[in-house]
Amino acid sequence: MTIGIGLLGLGTVGAGVAGILTTPQGRHPLVSELELRRVAVRDLSRPRPLDLPEAILSTDPEAVVDDPAVDIVVEVMGGLEPARSLILRAIEAGKPVVTANKAVIARYGDEIAAAAAAKGVYVLIEAAVGGGIPIIEPLKQSLGGNRIQRVSGIINGTTNYILSRMADEGAAYADVLADAQRLGYAEADPAADVEGGDAADKIAILAGLAYGGSVERTAIPTEGIHRLDGRDVNYADQLGYAVKLVASARCLGTDADGTVQLDVSVGPTLLPRDHPLAGVHGVNNAILVEGDPVGRVMFYGPGAGAGPTASAVVADILNIAGIREVAGAGGALDPLLAASRWRRCRLVDPGVSQHRNYLRLRTGDQPGVIGRIGSCFGDEGVSIRSIVQFDSSLDGGDAEIVVITHEVAEASFRRALAAIEALGDVTAVAACLRTL
Amino acid sequence: MTIGIGLLGLGTVGAGVAGILTTPQGRHPLVSELELRRVAVRDLSRPRPLDLPEAILSTDPEAVVDDPAVDIVVEVMGGLEPARSLILRAIEAGKPVVTANKAVIARYGDEIAAAAAAKGVYVLIEAAVGGGIPIIEPLKQSLGGNRIQRVSGIINGTTNYILSRMADEGAAYADVLADAQRLGYAEADPAADVEGGDAADKIAILAGLAYGGSVERTAIPTEGIHRLDGRDVNYADQLGYAVKLVASARCLGTDADGTVQLDVSVGPTLLPRDHPLAGVHGVNNAILVEGDPVGRVMFYGPGAGAGPTASAVVADILNIAGIREVAGAGGALDPLLAASRWRRCRLVDPGVSQHRNYLRLRTGDQPGVIGRIGSCFGDEGVSIRSIVQFDSSLDGGDAEIVVITHEVAEASFRRALAAIEALGDVTAVAACLRTL
Numbered sequence: 001m002t003i004g005i006g007l008l009g010l011g012t013v014g015a016g017v018a019g020i021l022t023t024p025q026g027r028h029p030l031v032s033e034l035e036l037r038r039v040a041v042r043d044l045s046r047p048r049p050l051d052l053p054e055a056i057l058s059t060d061p062e063a064v065v066d067d068p069a070v071d072i073v074v075e076v077m078g079g080l081e082p083a084r085s086l087i088l089r090a091i092e093a094g095k096p097v098v099t100a101n102k103a104v105i106a107r108y109g110d111e112i113a114a115a116a117a118a119k120g121v122y123v124l125i126e127a128a129v130g131g132g133i134p135i136i137e138p139l140k141q142s143l144g145g146n147r148i149q150r151v152s153g154i155i156n157g158t159t160n161y162i163l164s165r166m167a168d169e170g171a172a173y174a175d176v177l178a179d180a181q182r183l184g185y186a187e188a189d190p191a192a193d194v195e196g197g198d199a200a201d202k203i204a205i206l207a208g209l210a211y212g213g214s215v216e217r218t219a220i221p222t223e224g225i226h227r228l229d230g231r232d233v234n235y236a237d238q239l240g241y242a243v244k245l246v247a248s249a250r251c252l253g254t255d256a257d258g259t260v261q262l263d264v265s266v267g268p269t270l271l272p273r274d275h276p277l278a279g280v281h282g283v284n285n286a287i288l289v290e291g292d293p294v295g296r297v298m299f300y301g302p303g304a305g306a307g308p309t310a311s312a313v314v315a316d317i318l319n320i321a322g323i324r325e326v327a328g329a330g331g332a333l334d335p336l337l338a339a340s341r342w343r344r345c346r347l348v349d350p351g352v353s354q355h356r357n358y359l360r361l362r363t364g365d366q367p368g369v370i371g372r373i374g375s376c377f378g379d380e381g382v383s384i385r386s387i388v389q390f391d392s393s394l395d396g397g398d399a400e401i402v403v404i405t406h407e408v409a410e411a412s413f414r415r416a417l418a419a420i421e422a423l424g425d426v427t428a429v430a431a432c433l434r435t436l
Numbered sequence: 437m438t439i440g441i442g443l444l445g446l447g448t449v450g451a452g453v454a455g456i457l458t459t460p461q462g463r464h465p466l467v468s469e470l471e472l473r474r475v476a477v478r479d480l481s482r483p484r485p486l487d488l489p490e491a492i493l494s495t496d497p498e499a500v501v502d503d504p505a506v507d508i509v510v511e512v513m514g515g516l517e518p519a520r521s522l523i524l525r526a527i528e529a530g531k532p533v534v535t536a537n538k539a540v541i542a543r544y545g546d547e548i549a550a551a552a553a554a555k556g557v558y559v560l561i562e563a564a565v566g567g568g569i570p571i572i573e574p575l576k577q578s579l580g581g582n583r584i585q586r587v588s589g590i591i592n593g594t595t596n597y598i599l600s601r602m603a604d605e606g607a608a609y610a611d612v613l614a615d616a617q618r619l620g621y622a623e624a625d626p627a628a629d630v631e632g633g634d635a636a637d638k639i640a641i642l643a644g645l646a647y648g649g650s651v652e653r654t655a656i657p658t659e660g661i662h663r664l665d666g667r668d669v670n671y672a673d674q675l676g677y678a679v680k681l682v683a684s685a686r687c688l689g690t691d692a693d694g695t696v697q698l699d700v701s702v703g704p705t706l707l708p709r710d711h712p713l714a715g716v717h718g719v720n721n722a723i724l725v726e727g728d729p730v731g732r733v734m735f736y737g738p739g740a741g742a743g744p745t746a747s748a749v750v751a752d753i754l755n756i757a758g759i760r761e762v763a764g765a766g767g768a769l770d771p772l773l774a775a776s777r778w779r780r781c782r783l784v785d786p787g788v789s790q791h792r793n794y795l796r797l798r799t800g801d802q803p804g805v806i807g808r809i810g811s812c813f814g815d816e817g818v819s820i821r822s823i824v825q826f827d828s829s830l831d832g833g834d835a836e837i838v839v840i841t842h843e844v845a846e847a848s849f850r851r852a853l854a855a856i857e858a859l860g861d862v863t864a865v866a867a868c869l870r871t872l
Contacts, residue, residue, distance in 0.1 A: 019729070020581045020729065026583040026690075027580065027581055027582060027583055028580030028581070028648070028772070028778075029648075029771075029778045030580060030772065031580065126578065132729075132730040132731060132733060133733050134577075134578030134579065134733065137573070137577055137578045138573065138574055141570075141577060141751065141754075141755060141758075142570035142573045142574070142748075143570065143747065144466060144467065144750070144751065145463055145464070145467060145747050145751060145753075146463060146747055212464070212465075254462075274717075276736060281710075291747070292743070293452060293455070293456065293568075293742070293743025293744065293747055294737070294738070294743060294744050294747035294748075295738045295743060296738070297735070297738070297744075298735075298736040298737060299733070299735060299736075300712065300733065300735075300736060301731065301732060301734060302730070302731045302732070302733075307728070307729025307730065307731060308730050308731055308733075310729055311579065311727070311729055311730035312578070314580070314581030315577065315578040315579065315581060318577075318580045318581065318772060319577060319772065322577075322771050322772040322773065323762060325768055325769075325771055326762050326763040326767055326768050326769065326770050327762045327763060327767075331762055332761055332762050333761075333762065334758040334761060334762050335465075335466055335758050335761055336464070336466065336754060336755065336758040337758065342464075342465045
């Protein structure tokens with residue numbers, strides 16, 4: 001039984017998908033039952049990375065969606081519109097959708113999921129997070145027996161590349177960014193990557209799947225790496241930590257009505273060197289899932305790129321094709337693969353979030369300053385793990401003091417910090433980062 | 437629709453599975469549709485780790501399999517018999533089976549798969565490899581679009597614990613083994629772990645899934661760590677390598693009739709320190725899958741233990757339950773989940789396998805010995821990456837020379853080695869290990 005594929009977009013990912021579908025040999029035999037029947041491109045005259053019959057190309061993506069020969073719609077054009085409308089159009093026509101579009105899913109996931117549930121079709125998104133790393137399907141299909149305690153990850157390759165080079169070379173952020181742009185690892189407008197928005201899109205998706213309820217994307221506290229000082233990467237290294245852009249969703253409990261309380265955040269974070277995520281270098285991604293009773297499992301690999309992303313898109317197509325052999329077109333949905341929402345989630349007030357902290361202060365080099373800082377923390381019940389004065393060559397002869405706390409409530413930490421800022425000999429709170 | 441579960445075995449894994457099934461709150465809602473209806477135990481009078489109604493316990497596993505209230509049979513008793521017969525009995529009754537029994541699957545996988553295909557039932561084995569790490573389902577459900585080049589892994593926690601401590605503490609194998617036995621990380625009879633048999637069972641299973649054809653378990657060249665000298669762990673470390681027990685299945689091509697040529701092996705192996713598997717410490721496991729176009733993806737986590745293994749068993753039960761909502765009992769099989777064999781595989785002659793090598797020689801400390809060793813390699817076209825003489829305090833004043841080759845055909849390496857052994861000033865070939 002051949003299944004017709006309609007591809008929306010023939011950029012790098014689309015070409016990767018077409019490349020797999022048109023060369024099934026040596027892949028799972030189900031690949032040979034997939035037939036690429038229509039492809040929507042922006043410009044018919046543009047040179048293409050692979051040979052496809054002219055007849056299947058079209059500049060009208062709606063016509064591709066509507067074509068009765070197309071059984072599964074694969075959206076790899078990117079951007080919010082017309083991607084969102086085309087996905088909804090496919091669902092309305094009763095056609096399952098595979099998309100790599102994290103921005104659309106993070107923003108319109110609820111609308112799309114509701115439409116898909118009403119029509120009884122799958123919308124699969126393995127490629128939206130972690131590139132080629134199988135993480136969406138394992139979360140749905142292999143970890144359902146667990147109570148998930150935390151999902152955290154390095155899920156933006158651009159920032160991990162920049163941070164890896166800052167750590168390895170002691171280079172400054174701006175210099176590495178410029179280099180990454182030259183090499184194609186960062187876009188001309190790098191904001192979505194370096195300001196954390198891309199990682200926030202992805203952690204919203206992962207948390208929604210891990211906890212079974214939708215997460216308000218726009219409410220996720222998000223900090224990028226664009227204001228990160230190489231000095232902090234260096235001090236962290238000396239103290240035994242790596243600095244990574246970590247996206248995290250942690251379950252803090254449930255309300256009386258069963259709503260899950262989630263602490264979700266994106267920001268530069270210190271990881272102890274023996275933490276599984278600390279060893280993830282360059283453009284690689286990794287996602288760590290902590291659950292009861294599984295413990296810690298990690299999924300690691302290339303977080304972007306045409307080949308890995310195409311692998312994930314084809315995985316979704318195969319899952320739909322496999323289920324179709326069981327159920328026929330339009331049968332009941334597999335509740336694991338469909339991943340409908342089954343409870344409510346809410347983001348907690350950031351003040352109740354519990355974590356360790358890294359704090360860098362500039363101080364006059366006066367006797368007793370460490371004692372006064374320590375007292376401010378002690379007064380708020382904030383327990384300190386280490387407090388170190390670094391040699392520095394700052395203007396004005398200031399010293400730098402780095403404090404790492406034990407795990408404390410954010411609110412207590414903030415109160416202690418306010419008291420510290422009020423100390424006469426503290427010139428500035430130069431940096432404040434989460435620590436795992 | 438409630439689904440009845442029959443559990444064969446209530447040891448640590450069985451109790452872990454029962455624990456999940458009887459406390460569904462906070463897990464995927466499908467868990468609450470699973471009902472533990474019968475449990476086979478060895479001894480009704482033995483104290484049990486969790487409270488279960490007396491009425492569901494039985495000392496007759498066949499009665500549990502046969503009970504019409506049991507829809508899915510979960511075999512977690514271990515051992516070859518009666519586990520194999522009970523699995524076949526369940527299949528014969530048309531009941532899907534979930535098993536954590538790698539020994540049975542590695543030895544009788546073909547017989548079991550044939551019976552399951554004939555009856556149209558699933559036999560799922562996520563827990564058989566890598567404990568709680570989702571690896572079987574991702575191989576089947578998320579990587580099918582790839583041509584798999586290599587599957588390699590650290591898939592025996594006991595040996596990885598021993599090797600990690602040998603590396604960290606410079607301790608001798610026998611001492612660490614004794615300690616591991618005291619701590620419960622190694623069995624009283626450690627042969628299956630330390631001699632590599634357990635890892636060979638598991639790589640046979642992984643290779644069968646990755647390449648779609650069964651692999652002759654008994655033909656896998658298998659070397660354990662029981663003859664490994666701490667000296668080699670130490671030298672490897674000085675040269676920038678970790679020594680791990682690596683199980684590997686690499687595709688070398690296909691015969692004219694499409695049969696896949698596989699180089700499968702288990703043995704202590706040097707890994708460059710930046711290799712993803714090199715950072716896997718203690719009882720953790722990790723499996724690295726290399727494919728086209730995905731690149732390298734790695735799955736990491738706890739390779740054993742009641743909780744992680746139970747998580748994997750429940751994952752399989754949920755997959756069967758999910759499909760049952762689509763197809764009803766006895767519907768067609770999902771070809772991805774069922775993972776029937778779709779081509780033939782054969783193990784290549786070890787002589788054609790290509791890899792790097794670590795070689796430790798004892799030599800008289802005579803001028804020119806390094807030159808003569810180098811010439812032996814050169815004569816066979818074996819390219820050398822490094823050759824280092826280590827200070828040693830061996831009896832008789834022998835020196836130790838460690839050679840690391842580039843990737844070469846095993847046959848060429850063996851010929852060079854024979855010539856080296858014939859050199860008058862080489863006292864002994866003290867160690868020879870694969871190197872990735």
